[in-house]
Amino acid sequence: MSYEIPMGPYHPGLEEPYKLNMICEGETVKDAKLHIGFNFRGIEHLAETRNYIQVIALMERVCGLCSFIHTLTLCQAMEKLTGLTPPPRAQYIRVVVGELERLHSHVLWAGIAAKLMGFKTMFMTCFEIREKVMDVLQAISGNRVNYAMNRVGGVNRDIEDPLSILGMIEALEKEMTRTIIPIFTTSKTATSRCAGIGVLATEKAKSLGVVGPVARASGVGQDLRKDAPYAAYAEMDFTVPVVPDGDVRARLLVRALEIMESCKILRQALTTMPAGEIAPPGDGSKFSFITGTATARVEAPRGEVMYSVSWKENARTPSRVHVRTPTYVNMPSVRFMVQGARLADTPLIQASVDPCYSCTDR
Amino acid sequence: MSTVESIPAIGPTEIEAFSEKGGVFWYSDSSLNVREVARAMNAVGARFITATTYELPANGGFRLEYHWDLTGRLLGFNFPLTGSTIDSIYDLCEAADWIEREVHEEYRIDFTGREYEPLLLRKGNVCGVNLQKEVVQ
Numbered sequence: 001m002s003y004e005i006p007m008g009p010y011h012p013g014l015e016e017p018y019k020l021n022m023i024c025e026g027e028t029v030k031d032a033k034l035h036i037g038f039n040f041r042g043i044e045h046l047a048e049t050r051n052y053i054q055v056i057a058l059m060e061r062v063c064g065l066c067s068f069i070h071t072l073t074l075c076q077a078m079e080k081l082t083g084l085t086p087p088p089r090a091q092y093i094r095v096v097v098g099e100l101e102r103l104h105s106h107v108l109w110a111g112i113a114a115k116l117m118g119f120k121t122m123f124m125t126c127f128e129i130r131e132k133v134m135d136v137l138q139a140i141s142g143n144r145v146n147y148a149m150n151r152v153g154g155v156n157r158d159i160e161d162p163l164s165i166l167g168m169i170e171a172l173e174k175e176m177t178r179t180i181i182p183i184f185t186t187s188k189t190a191t192s193r194c195a196g197i198g199v200l201a202t203e204k205a206k207s208l209g210v211v212g213p214v215a216r217a218s219g220v221g222q223d224l225r226k227d228a229p230y231a232a233y234a235e236m237d238f239t240v241p242v243v244p245d246g247d248v249r250a251r252l253l254v255r256a257l258e259i260m261e262s263c264k265i266l267r268q269a270l271t272t273m274p275a276g277e278i279a280p281p282g283d284g285s286k287f288s289f290i291t292g293t294a295t296a297r298v299e300a301p302r303g304e305v306m307y308s309v310s311w312k313e314n315a316r317t318p319s320r321v322h323v324r325t326p327t328y329v330n331m332p333s334v335r336f337m338v339q340g341a342r343l344a345d346t347p348l349i350q351a352s353v354d355p356c357y358s359c360t361d362r
Numbered sequence: 363m364s365t366v367e368s369i370p371a372i373g374p375t376e377i378e379a380f381s382e383k384g385g386v387f388w389y390s391d392s393s394l395n396v397r398e399v400a401r402a403m404n405a406v407g408a409r410f411i412t413a414t415t416y417e418l419p420a421n422g423g424f425r426l427e428y429h430w431d432l433t434g435r436l437l438g439f440n441f442p443l444t445g446s447t448i449d450s451i452y453d454l455c456e457a458a459d460w461i462e463r464e465v466h467e468e469y470r471i472d473f474t475g476r477e478y479e480p481l482l483l484r485k486g487n488v489c490g491v492n493l494q495k496e497v498v499q
Contacts, residue, residue, distance in 0.1 A: 033479075080384050209410050209457030222409070227434025293416075294384035295429070295436060308414045308427065324412040324461075332460060 002030060005343065007350075009038045014112070014350070016357035018331075022338065022346065029338045029346060034331060039361040047321035052078065052152060052289070055318060059307075060146045062323060063359045065108070068101045069300040070307075071150040074321070076230060077309040080294035082287045084153035084280055091232040092273045093155045096162070097140065097147060098231070098298075099262045099269070103172065104133040105301035106255045106262075109354045110180060113252060116348045117193045122183060129175055132168050152287065154279030162270040169270075173263045181256050194249035198337040198349035201246055205333070212303020213258065214330045214353055217251040219244035224299040235272075236265045248352040255354075289313060293320075302326040302354050325359035386429070386438035396428065399439050400451040400458075408432040410457040415465050418442075424471060443471065450476035 002025045009017035017038035023031045043062055047055050059074045060067045072094055079085065086094070111126030134144050140159055141147035149155050159165075184190050200210070205218035215222055221242040225233040241257035243250040280287075289311040297306045303326030310320040330353050337349050380387035389399075403410065408430040416425045424443040429436060441448060450473035451458050462473045470489045 077385070206407075206409070207456055209455075222431075224434070227431075228436070292384055293427075295386050295438070297385075297436065304411070304431075306411055306429070310416060320414075320416055322412070322414040328460060329457060332456075 001025070007346065008035075011347075011350075014355065016355070018355070018357050018360075020334070020338075020346070020350065022343070024343055027343050029341050029343055032335045032338050034335060036331070036357065036360050039357065041361060043362045044321055044323060048317055048319065050318075051316045052318075055321065056150060056152075057146075057148070059321070059323070060148065062325070062362050063356055064145055065105050065356060066101055066300045066302070066305075066359075067146045068097050068149055069298050069305055070323070071148075072098065072231075073296050073298040073305050073307045074309065075150045075152050076296035076298065077294045077307045078152045078289075078311075080296065081289045081292060081309065081311050082152060083290070084287060086154040086231075087277045087279070088232070088274045089158070089276045090154035090278045092269050093149070093157075093159055093278060094231040095233060095236065095269045096159060096165075096266060096273075097137070097149050097155075099266050100133055100137050100140075102262050102301045103259060103266075104130050104137070105354075106259050107133065109255060109351075110184070110252070113248075113348065113351055116351050117189060119187075119189055122180070125175070125179060129172055129180075132171065136165055136168050151279060154277070156279075158278050159270075159273070162273050165270055166267065169263050169266050173260065176256065176259055176263075181260075184252055184256060190252075191249065193345075193348060194252055194352075195247060197248045197345050198341060198352055199246045200333050200337050202244065204336055205246065208329070208333050208336075210303070210330050210333050211326050212300070212330065213251055213254045214303065214333065216240065216242050217254040218246040222304075224297055224304055228297065230296070230298060232269065233265075236268050238265050248348060251352045251354075289315070300326055302356060302359075303330060323359075323362050325356070325362065327353070327356045327360045331355055331360065380437065386436050388438045388440065390440065392442075394439060394441075395449065396426075396439070396441055396451055397449050397454060399428065400454040403430045403432075403437075404454060406432060408437065410451075410455045411436070413458065413461050413465060415469050415471065417469065424469060426465075426471075446470060447472045447474055449474055452476045 002023050005022045005024055008019035019035040021033045022029045047058055050058050056071050059070045062070045107126050107130040111123045114122035138144050141149055141157060200218045202219040205215055205220050221240055223240040226240055238261045241254050243253050291313040293308060293310040295308045297304055306324040308322040309318055311318050334350055334353055338346050341349060380389050411429040411431055414427045418425060426441045428439045450462055452462055465471050467489050
Protein backbone atom coordinates (compact mmCIF):
# COMPACT_ATOMS: atom_id res chain seq x y z
CA MET A 1 0.00 0.00 0.00
CA SER A 2 1.38 3.41 -0.92
CA TYR A 3 0.97 6.57 1.12
CA GLU A 4 1.95 10.20 0.67
CA ILE A 5 4.35 12.02 2.92
CA PRO A 6 4.56 15.81 2.59
CA MET A 7 7.93 17.34 3.37
CA GLY A 8 7.82 21.12 3.69
CA PRO A 9 7.18 23.97 3.23
CA TYR A 10 8.82 24.13 6.66
CA HIS A 11 11.78 21.97 5.81
CA PRO A 12 13.76 19.78 8.21
CA GLY A 13 17.10 20.57 6.63
CA LEU A 14 16.85 23.81 4.71
CA GLU A 15 15.61 27.22 5.71
CA GLU A 16 13.74 28.01 2.52
CA PRO A 17 10.14 27.10 1.75
CA TYR A 18 9.22 24.47 -0.79
CA LYS A 19 7.23 21.28 -0.55
CA LEU A 20 8.00 17.78 -1.71
CA ASN A 21 5.09 15.33 -1.67
CA MET A 22 6.56 11.84 -1.67
CA ILE A 23 4.64 8.70 -2.58
CA CYS A 24 6.10 5.93 -0.46
CA GLU A 25 5.79 2.18 -0.14
CA GLY A 26 7.16 1.23 3.24
CA GLU A 27 10.37 3.19 3.66
CA THR A 28 10.98 3.47 -0.08
CA VAL A 29 10.08 6.55 -2.09
CA LYS A 30 8.33 5.63 -5.34
CA ASP A 31 7.67 9.09 -6.75
CA ALA A 32 7.58 12.72 -5.71
CA LYS A 33 6.03 16.01 -6.69
CA LEU A 34 7.65 19.35 -6.03
CA HIS A 35 5.78 22.55 -5.19
CA ILE A 36 7.47 25.93 -5.24
CA GLY A 37 6.27 29.54 -5.20
CA PHE A 38 5.68 30.00 -1.46
CA ASN A 39 7.65 33.26 -1.52
CA PHE A 40 7.13 34.41 -5.12
CA ARG A 41 8.14 38.08 -5.19
CA GLY A 42 7.51 39.21 -8.78
CA ILE A 43 11.01 40.71 -9.06
CA GLU A 44 10.96 40.54 -12.88
CA HIS A 45 7.87 42.72 -12.87
CA LEU A 46 9.36 45.11 -10.29
CA ALA A 47 12.45 45.47 -12.50
CA GLU A 48 10.29 47.11 -15.17
CA THR A 49 9.69 49.98 -12.75
CA ARG A 50 13.35 50.63 -11.84
CA ASN A 51 15.97 52.74 -13.62
CA TYR A 52 19.40 51.43 -14.61
CA ILE A 53 20.90 52.10 -11.16
CA GLN A 54 17.91 50.91 -9.12
CA VAL A 55 17.53 47.72 -11.14
CA ILE A 56 21.05 46.64 -10.14
CA ALA A 57 20.20 47.09 -6.45
CA LEU A 58 16.95 45.18 -6.97
CA MET A 59 18.54 42.24 -8.77
CA GLU A 60 21.19 41.96 -6.07
CA ARG A 61 18.30 40.82 -3.88
CA VAL A 62 17.24 37.91 -6.09
CA CYS A 63 19.61 35.70 -4.09
CA GLY A 64 21.21 36.14 -0.70
CA LEU A 65 24.15 33.85 -1.43
CA CYS A 66 25.11 34.73 -4.99
CA SER A 67 24.03 38.37 -5.00
CA PHE A 68 27.23 39.41 -6.80
CA ILE A 69 26.63 36.94 -9.62
CA HIS A 70 23.16 38.34 -10.29
CA THR A 71 24.37 41.92 -10.62
CA LEU A 72 27.33 40.74 -12.69
CA THR A 73 25.05 38.97 -15.16
CA LEU A 74 22.67 41.92 -15.32
CA CYS A 75 25.52 44.42 -15.82
CA GLN A 76 27.10 42.27 -18.53
CA ALA A 77 23.77 42.25 -20.38
CA MET A 78 23.37 46.02 -19.94
CA GLU A 79 26.96 46.58 -21.10
CA LYS A 80 26.01 44.92 -24.39
CA LEU A 81 23.19 47.45 -24.77
CA THR A 82 25.38 50.44 -23.92
CA GLY A 83 28.55 49.41 -25.71
CA LEU A 84 30.62 49.82 -22.55
CA THR A 85 33.56 47.50 -21.88
CA PRO A 86 34.86 47.30 -18.30
CA PRO A 87 38.57 48.10 -17.85
CA PRO A 88 40.91 45.10 -17.31
CA ARG A 89 41.28 45.73 -13.56
CA ALA A 90 37.49 45.72 -13.15
CA GLN A 91 37.34 42.39 -15.01
CA TYR A 92 39.86 40.92 -12.57
CA ILE A 93 37.99 42.28 -9.56
CA ARG A 94 34.83 40.64 -10.93
CA VAL A 95 36.69 37.31 -11.07
CA VAL A 96 38.00 37.72 -7.50
CA VAL A 97 34.63 38.56 -5.95
CA GLY A 98 32.87 35.91 -8.06
CA GLU A 99 35.27 33.22 -6.83
CA LEU A 100 35.07 34.40 -3.20
CA GLU A 101 31.32 34.08 -3.50
CA ARG A 102 31.70 30.56 -4.91
CA LEU A 103 33.99 29.67 -2.00
CA HIS A 104 31.62 30.84 0.71
CA SER A 105 28.64 29.25 -1.05
CA HIS A 106 30.34 25.86 -1.44
CA VAL A 107 31.75 25.87 2.10
CA LEU A 108 28.34 26.78 3.49
CA TRP A 109 26.81 23.93 1.51
CA ALA A 110 29.47 21.50 2.80
CA GLY A 111 28.58 22.55 6.35
CA ILE A 112 24.87 22.01 5.81
CA ALA A 113 25.53 18.64 4.16
CA ALA A 114 27.70 17.64 7.13
CA LYS A 115 24.93 18.65 9.53
CA LEU A 116 22.38 16.55 7.62
CA MET A 117 24.75 13.59 7.77
CA GLY A 118 24.84 13.96 11.54
CA PHE A 119 28.40 15.30 11.43
CA LYS A 120 28.08 18.45 13.52
CA THR A 121 31.79 18.88 14.22
CA MET A 122 32.37 19.20 10.48
CA PHE A 123 29.52 21.69 10.29
CA MET A 124 31.34 23.91 12.79
CA THR A 125 34.64 23.53 10.91
CA CYS A 126 33.02 24.52 7.60
CA PHE A 127 31.33 27.55 9.10
CA GLU A 128 34.57 28.67 10.72
CA ILE A 129 36.25 28.60 7.30
CA ARG A 130 33.32 30.34 5.64
CA GLU A 131 33.55 33.12 8.19
CA LYS A 132 37.08 33.90 6.99
CA VAL A 133 35.84 34.21 3.40
CA MET A 134 32.99 36.45 4.55
CA ASP A 135 35.52 38.64 6.39
CA VAL A 136 37.44 39.12 3.14
CA LEU A 137 34.25 40.02 1.26
CA GLN A 138 33.37 42.48 3.99
CA ALA A 139 36.86 44.00 3.86
CA ILE A 140 36.55 44.48 0.08
CA SER A 141 32.99 45.73 -0.12
CA GLY A 142 31.95 46.77 3.38
CA ASN A 143 29.11 44.25 3.26
CA ARG A 144 28.59 40.58 4.03
CA VAL A 145 25.63 39.79 1.79
CA ASN A 146 24.85 42.44 -0.81
CA TYR A 147 28.24 43.75 -1.90
CA ALA A 148 27.11 46.49 -4.33
CA MET A 149 30.28 45.87 -6.34
CA ASN A 150 28.95 45.95 -9.90
CA ARG A 151 28.00 48.89 -12.06
CA VAL A 152 27.44 49.19 -15.78
CA GLY A 153 30.92 49.35 -17.29
CA GLY A 154 32.95 48.27 -14.27
CA VAL A 155 32.94 47.92 -10.51
CA ASN A 156 32.25 50.36 -7.68
CA ARG A 157 35.18 49.52 -5.40
CA ASP A 158 38.82 48.69 -5.91
CA ILE A 159 40.77 45.98 -4.11
CA GLU A 160 43.56 48.15 -2.79
CA ASP A 161 45.89 45.41 -1.55
CA PRO A 162 45.10 42.22 -3.52
CA LEU A 163 48.06 40.29 -2.10
CA SER A 164 46.72 40.62 1.45
CA ILE A 165 43.96 38.12 0.54
CA LEU A 166 46.47 35.37 -0.27
CA GLY A 167 46.86 34.46 3.42
CA MET A 168 43.18 33.55 3.71
CA ILE A 169 43.38 31.45 0.55
CA GLU A 170 46.37 29.50 1.89
CA ALA A 171 44.59 28.85 5.19
CA LEU A 172 41.48 27.70 3.34
CA GLU A 173 43.41 25.36 1.04
CA LYS A 174 45.27 23.91 4.02
CA GLU A 175 42.04 23.21 5.90
CA MET A 176 40.42 21.71 2.79
CA THR A 177 43.32 19.31 2.07
CA ARG A 178 44.05 18.52 5.72
CA THR A 179 40.52 18.04 7.07
CA ILE A 180 37.49 18.51 4.89
CA ILE A 181 38.31 16.61 1.68
CA PRO A 182 39.86 13.56 3.48
CA ILE A 183 36.95 13.30 5.90
CA PHE A 184 34.28 13.71 3.23
CA THR A 185 35.96 11.15 0.95
CA THR A 186 37.19 8.53 3.43
CA SER A 187 35.16 8.64 6.64
CA LYS A 188 32.60 5.89 7.07
CA THR A 189 29.95 8.35 8.22
CA ALA A 190 30.18 10.39 5.04
CA THR A 191 30.54 7.41 2.71
CA SER A 192 27.65 5.43 4.17
CA ARG A 193 25.32 8.44 3.96
CA CYS A 194 26.37 9.63 0.49
CA ALA A 195 27.71 6.84 -1.75
CA GLY A 196 25.15 5.42 -4.18
CA ILE A 197 22.41 7.71 -2.80
CA GLY A 198 20.23 10.00 -4.96
CA VAL A 199 21.73 8.99 -8.29
CA LEU A 200 21.14 11.15 -11.36
CA ALA A 201 22.45 9.32 -14.42
CA THR A 202 24.32 11.22 -17.14
CA GLU A 203 21.59 10.81 -19.77
CA LYS A 204 18.90 12.01 -17.38
CA ALA A 205 21.05 14.97 -16.37
CA LYS A 206 21.38 15.95 -20.04
CA SER A 207 17.69 15.45 -20.68
CA LEU A 208 16.70 17.64 -17.73
CA GLY A 209 19.27 20.28 -18.69
CA VAL A 210 20.72 20.49 -15.17
CA VAL A 211 23.62 22.87 -14.64
CA GLY A 212 26.57 23.56 -12.37
CA PRO A 213 27.93 21.05 -9.84
CA VAL A 214 24.80 18.88 -10.21
CA ALA A 215 25.57 18.40 -13.92
CA ARG A 216 29.31 17.99 -13.38
CA ALA A 217 28.69 15.35 -10.69
CA SER A 218 26.66 13.41 -13.28
CA GLY A 219 29.47 13.43 -15.82
CA VAL A 220 28.33 16.46 -17.82
CA GLY A 221 31.40 18.67 -18.10
CA GLN A 222 29.89 22.08 -18.71
CA ASP A 223 31.16 25.30 -17.12
CA LEU A 224 30.62 28.74 -18.66
CA ARG A 225 33.93 29.95 -17.23
CA LYS A 226 35.56 27.58 -19.74
CA ASP A 227 32.91 27.21 -22.45
CA ALA A 228 32.00 30.90 -22.82
CA PRO A 229 34.52 32.86 -20.73
CA TYR A 230 33.47 36.24 -19.36
CA ALA A 231 35.26 38.86 -17.21
CA ALA A 232 38.93 37.73 -17.06
CA TYR A 233 38.33 33.96 -16.97
CA ALA A 234 39.93 33.44 -20.39
CA GLU A 235 43.26 34.40 -18.78
CA MET A 236 42.92 31.98 -15.85
CA ASP A 237 44.37 28.48 -15.79
CA PHE A 238 42.06 26.02 -14.05
CA THR A 239 40.32 22.71 -14.60
CA VAL A 240 36.65 21.81 -14.35
CA PRO A 241 36.15 18.85 -11.99
CA VAL A 242 33.81 16.23 -13.44
CA VAL A 243 32.73 13.05 -11.61
CA PRO A 244 30.55 10.52 -13.46
CA ASP A 245 28.85 8.74 -10.53
CA GLY A 246 25.85 11.08 -10.16
CA ASP A 247 25.27 10.35 -6.46
CA VAL A 248 25.36 12.61 -3.40
CA ARG A 249 29.02 11.75 -2.83
CA ALA A 250 29.87 12.86 -6.37
CA ARG A 251 28.13 16.20 -5.82
CA LEU A 252 30.04 16.61 -2.58
CA LEU A 253 33.33 15.73 -4.25
CA VAL A 254 32.77 18.08 -7.20
CA ARG A 255 32.13 21.02 -4.89
CA ALA A 256 35.18 20.19 -2.75
CA LEU A 257 37.38 20.07 -5.85
CA GLU A 258 35.84 23.29 -7.12
CA ILE A 259 36.87 24.98 -3.87
CA MET A 260 40.48 24.02 -4.67
CA GLU A 261 40.12 25.31 -8.24
CA SER A 262 38.61 28.56 -6.97
CA CYS A 263 41.67 29.03 -4.73
CA LYS A 264 43.85 28.47 -7.79
CA ILE A 265 41.92 31.08 -9.80
CA LEU A 266 41.99 33.55 -6.92
CA ARG A 267 45.75 33.22 -6.52
CA GLN A 268 46.25 33.94 -10.25
CA ALA A 269 43.82 36.87 -10.31
CA LEU A 270 45.26 38.48 -7.19
CA THR A 271 48.90 38.17 -8.20
CA THR A 272 48.44 39.29 -11.82
CA MET A 273 45.77 41.97 -11.35
CA PRO A 274 46.57 44.80 -13.76
CA ALA A 275 46.76 48.38 -12.55
CA GLY A 276 44.36 50.99 -13.86
CA GLU A 277 40.81 52.24 -13.69
CA ILE A 278 37.92 50.22 -12.34
CA ALA A 279 35.20 52.01 -14.32
CA PRO A 280 35.00 53.96 -17.58
CA PRO A 281 36.93 57.25 -17.41
CA GLY A 282 35.04 60.48 -16.97
CA ASP A 283 31.48 60.62 -15.79
CA GLY A 284 30.64 56.95 -15.98
CA SER A 285 27.03 57.55 -15.05
CA LYS A 286 26.30 59.12 -18.44
CA PHE A 287 25.60 56.62 -21.17
CA SER A 288 22.68 55.72 -23.34
CA PHE A 289 21.02 52.44 -24.13
CA ILE A 290 20.36 51.26 -27.64
CA THR A 291 16.98 49.74 -28.36
CA GLY A 292 17.13 46.00 -28.22
CA THR A 293 17.56 42.88 -26.17
CA ALA A 294 20.80 41.51 -24.77
CA THR A 295 21.53 38.29 -22.97
CA ALA A 296 24.34 37.37 -20.60
CA ARG A 297 25.27 34.18 -18.81
CA VAL A 298 27.51 33.60 -15.81
CA GLU A 299 28.59 30.46 -13.95
CA ALA A 300 27.19 30.96 -10.44
CA PRO A 301 28.11 28.63 -7.54
CA ARG A 302 25.01 26.54 -8.34
CA GLY A 303 25.37 26.73 -12.13
CA GLU A 304 24.40 28.87 -15.07
CA VAL A 305 22.51 32.13 -14.47
CA MET A 306 21.05 33.84 -17.52
CA TYR A 307 19.61 37.34 -17.85
CA SER A 308 17.74 38.68 -20.85
CA VAL A 309 17.35 42.46 -20.70
CA SER A 310 15.24 44.48 -23.10
CA TRP A 311 15.53 48.27 -23.27
CA LYS A 312 14.18 51.03 -25.47
CA GLU A 313 16.34 54.01 -26.41
CA ASN A 314 15.84 56.98 -24.07
CA ALA A 315 13.69 54.87 -21.73
CA ARG A 316 14.35 55.25 -18.01
CA THR A 317 13.42 51.68 -17.20
CA PRO A 318 13.90 48.29 -18.86
CA SER A 319 10.92 46.94 -20.76
CA ARG A 320 11.71 43.37 -19.70
CA VAL A 321 14.19 41.57 -17.45
CA HIS A 322 14.04 37.79 -17.47
CA VAL A 323 16.09 35.78 -14.98
CA ARG A 324 16.81 32.06 -15.38
CA THR A 325 18.42 30.80 -12.19
CA PRO A 326 20.27 27.48 -11.73
CA THR A 327 17.98 26.01 -9.06
CA TYR A 328 15.05 26.54 -11.43
CA VAL A 329 16.48 23.87 -13.73
CA ASN A 330 18.22 21.74 -11.11
CA MET A 331 15.32 21.20 -8.75
CA PRO A 332 13.04 19.15 -11.06
CA SER A 333 15.81 16.51 -11.03
CA VAL A 334 15.10 15.83 -7.33
CA ARG A 335 12.00 13.90 -8.36
CA PHE A 336 14.22 11.38 -10.15
CA MET A 337 16.94 11.39 -7.47
CA VAL A 338 14.53 10.35 -4.71
CA GLN A 339 12.81 7.59 -6.69
CA GLY A 340 13.87 4.33 -5.03
CA ALA A 341 15.62 6.10 -2.16
CA ARG A 342 14.98 5.51 1.52
CA LEU A 343 12.78 8.16 3.08
CA ALA A 344 15.47 8.99 5.65
CA ASP A 345 17.92 9.85 2.86
CA THR A 346 15.66 12.36 1.12
CA PRO A 347 16.63 15.49 3.15
CA LEU A 348 20.28 14.92 2.22
CA ILE A 349 19.38 14.20 -1.42
CA GLN A 350 17.45 17.46 -1.64
CA ALA A 351 20.27 19.36 0.02
CA SER A 352 22.81 17.83 -2.39
CA VAL A 353 21.30 19.94 -5.18
CA ASP A 354 22.16 23.02 -3.06
CA PRO A 355 18.73 24.48 -3.78
CA CYS A 356 18.08 28.20 -3.55
CA TYR A 357 14.42 29.11 -3.36
CA SER A 358 15.18 32.77 -3.05
CA CYS A 359 16.39 32.48 -6.67
CA THR A 360 13.60 30.17 -7.78
CA ASP A 361 10.80 32.29 -6.27
CA ARG A 362 12.38 35.43 -7.70
CA MET B 363 17.58 21.23 -47.98
CA SER B 364 15.11 23.29 -45.96
CA THR B 365 16.23 25.73 -43.31
CA VAL B 366 15.01 23.42 -40.60
CA GLU B 367 17.03 20.55 -42.00
CA SER B 368 20.09 22.78 -42.00
CA ILE B 369 19.91 23.35 -38.24
CA PRO B 370 21.36 19.95 -37.31
CA ALA B 371 24.47 20.82 -39.29
CA ILE B 372 25.47 23.57 -36.87
CA GLY B 373 29.17 23.34 -36.28
CA PRO B 374 32.10 25.68 -35.92
CA THR B 375 32.04 26.49 -39.64
CA GLU B 376 28.29 26.56 -40.18
CA ILE B 377 27.61 29.19 -37.52
CA GLU B 378 27.49 31.80 -40.30
CA ALA B 379 23.86 30.78 -40.78
CA PHE B 380 23.26 32.52 -37.46
CA SER B 381 23.66 36.25 -36.85
CA GLU B 382 25.18 37.35 -33.54
CA LYS B 383 23.37 40.10 -31.69
CA GLY B 384 23.28 40.99 -28.01
CA GLY B 385 25.29 37.93 -27.01
CA VAL B 386 23.04 35.45 -28.85
CA PHE B 387 23.44 33.64 -32.17
CA TRP B 388 20.02 34.16 -33.76
CA TYR B 389 18.56 31.95 -36.44
CA SER B 390 16.03 34.03 -38.32
CA ASP B 391 13.46 32.14 -40.29
CA SER B 392 9.80 33.02 -39.87
CA SER B 393 8.73 29.62 -41.20
CA LEU B 394 10.32 27.74 -38.31
CA ASN B 395 8.11 25.74 -36.00
CA VAL B 396 9.17 25.45 -32.37
CA ARG B 397 8.84 21.66 -32.35
CA GLU B 398 11.02 21.34 -35.44
CA VAL B 399 13.63 23.51 -33.75
CA ALA B 400 13.46 21.41 -30.59
CA ARG B 401 13.98 18.24 -32.64
CA ALA B 402 16.92 19.83 -34.44
CA MET B 403 18.46 20.96 -31.16
CA ASN B 404 18.05 17.48 -29.70
CA ALA B 405 19.75 16.04 -32.76
CA VAL B 406 22.88 18.15 -32.27
CA GLY B 407 22.92 17.60 -28.49
CA ALA B 408 22.15 21.21 -27.58
CA ARG B 409 20.99 21.96 -24.03
CA PHE B 410 17.68 23.79 -23.57
CA ILE B 411 18.13 26.85 -21.36
CA THR B 412 14.89 28.78 -21.21
CA ALA B 413 12.16 30.62 -23.06
CA THR B 414 11.64 34.35 -22.53
CA THR B 415 8.27 35.99 -23.16
CA TYR B 416 7.86 39.56 -24.39
CA GLU B 417 4.51 41.28 -24.42
CA LEU B 418 4.32 43.40 -27.57
CA PRO B 419 2.99 46.98 -27.31
CA ALA B 420 -0.52 48.04 -28.27
CA ASN B 421 -2.00 44.58 -27.74
CA GLY B 422 0.30 43.23 -30.40
CA GLY B 423 0.41 39.81 -28.81
CA PHE B 424 3.53 38.07 -27.61
CA ARG B 425 6.97 37.08 -28.76
CA LEU B 426 8.76 34.06 -27.35
CA GLU B 427 12.53 33.66 -27.48
CA TYR B 428 13.83 30.12 -27.02
CA HIS B 429 17.46 29.60 -26.03
CA TRP B 430 19.69 26.56 -26.34
CA ASP B 431 23.36 26.12 -25.50
CA LEU B 432 25.61 24.34 -27.96
CA THR B 433 29.13 23.87 -26.56
CA GLY B 434 29.10 27.28 -24.94
CA ARG B 435 27.38 29.07 -27.81
CA LEU B 436 24.03 30.65 -26.97
CA LEU B 437 21.57 29.96 -29.78
CA GLY B 438 18.31 31.91 -30.06
CA PHE B 439 15.08 31.35 -31.95
CA ASN B 440 12.28 33.89 -32.17
CA PHE B 441 8.61 32.97 -32.34
CA PRO B 442 6.06 35.77 -32.70
CA LEU B 443 2.62 34.63 -31.55
CA THR B 444 -0.38 35.76 -33.52
CA GLY B 445 -2.75 34.60 -30.81
CA SER B 446 -1.82 33.28 -27.43
CA THR B 447 -1.00 29.66 -28.27
CA ILE B 448 2.17 27.86 -29.27
CA ASP B 449 3.07 24.19 -29.49
CA SER B 450 4.51 22.64 -26.36
CA ILE B 451 7.96 21.08 -26.62
CA TYR B 452 7.71 19.37 -23.24
CA ASP B 453 7.42 15.89 -24.78
CA LEU B 454 10.59 16.53 -26.82
CA CYS B 455 12.49 18.41 -24.14
CA GLU B 456 11.56 17.77 -20.52
CA ALA B 457 13.75 20.70 -19.42
CA ALA B 458 11.03 22.97 -20.83
CA ASP B 459 8.40 21.78 -18.34
CA TRP B 460 8.68 24.43 -15.63
CA ILE B 461 9.21 27.38 -17.98
CA GLU B 462 6.14 26.42 -20.05
CA ARG B 463 4.09 26.21 -16.86
CA GLU B 464 5.46 29.56 -15.67
CA VAL B 465 4.79 31.35 -18.96
CA HIS B 466 1.28 29.86 -19.07
CA GLU B 467 0.69 31.13 -15.56
CA GLU B 468 2.14 34.61 -16.04
CA TYR B 469 0.91 35.46 -19.55
CA ARG B 470 -2.04 33.11 -20.20
CA ILE B 471 -0.19 31.62 -23.15
CA ASP B 472 -1.34 28.09 -23.92
CA PHE B 473 1.20 25.47 -24.85
CA THR B 474 -0.80 23.04 -26.93
CA GLY B 475 -0.32 19.31 -26.65
CA ARG B 476 0.42 19.07 -22.96
CA GLU B 477 -1.44 18.81 -19.71
CA TYR B 478 -0.84 21.33 -16.97
CA GLU B 479 -0.24 20.50 -13.38
CA PRO B 480 -1.43 23.04 -10.79
CA LEU B 481 0.12 26.47 -11.04
CA LEU B 482 3.84 26.56 -10.43
CA LEU B 483 4.40 29.85 -8.66
CA ARG B 484 1.07 30.79 -7.13
CA LYS B 485 -2.01 29.29 -5.64
CA GLY B 486 -5.36 29.65 -7.37
CA ASN B 487 -6.69 29.10 -10.86
CA VAL B 488 -6.32 32.48 -12.54
CA CYS B 489 -3.53 32.81 -15.07
CA GLY B 490 -1.97 35.95 -16.48
CA VAL B 491 -1.93 38.18 -13.44
CA ASN B 492 1.75 38.37 -12.60
CA LEU B 493 3.41 40.03 -15.56
CA GLN B 494 0.74 40.60 -18.20
CA LYS B 495 -0.14 44.26 -17.94
CA GLU B 496 -3.70 44.10 -19.19
CA VAL B 497 -5.43 41.08 -17.78
CA VAL B 498 -8.54 39.85 -19.50
CA GLN B 499 -10.41 37.69 -17.04
